[in-house]
Amino acid sequence: MRSRRLLCSLLLFVATVMPARAAVPEGVWIVAEKVAVRVFECSGKLCGQIVWLRNPALRTPEMCGRTIIWNLQPNGAAQWDDGWFYDPEDDKTYSVDAHQESPDLITARVYLGAPFFGRTETLRRVSLGELDGRC
Secondary structure (H helix, E strand, O other), X not given: OHHHHHHHHHHHHHHHHOOOOOOOOOXXXXXXXXXXXXXXXXXXXXXXXXXXXXXXXXXXXXXXXXXXXXXXXXXXXXXXXEEEEEEOOOXXXXXXXXXXXXXXXXXXEEEOOOHHHOEEEEEEEEOHHHOOOXX
């Protein structure tokens, strides 16, 4: 009986200390009206692959289907940290943290160095039918 109480207490402690894992917001999301990504779970983290690019010159076999969001680690019920975002329009890779505001809206802090020096991008859930000239 005592060991059962101890086990229950331990499980309760772990449940209250550990942050809830973020549900993966699977689907297609458009980032800053420039690039659309298919978001998916990858080894317990969040990743995204290009499915559409605003700039037709970038719609190459090398770019279409490329993973440009990776390693976003869950940090709460609707939050991810310590990930990477490759911007195909400026050819740079940034650190990224993200928070799902609603079922169809994610805000992401994209930065080099410290979040303070970055920019906030909005990701909006879309359907592939809304995108002209997709990859």
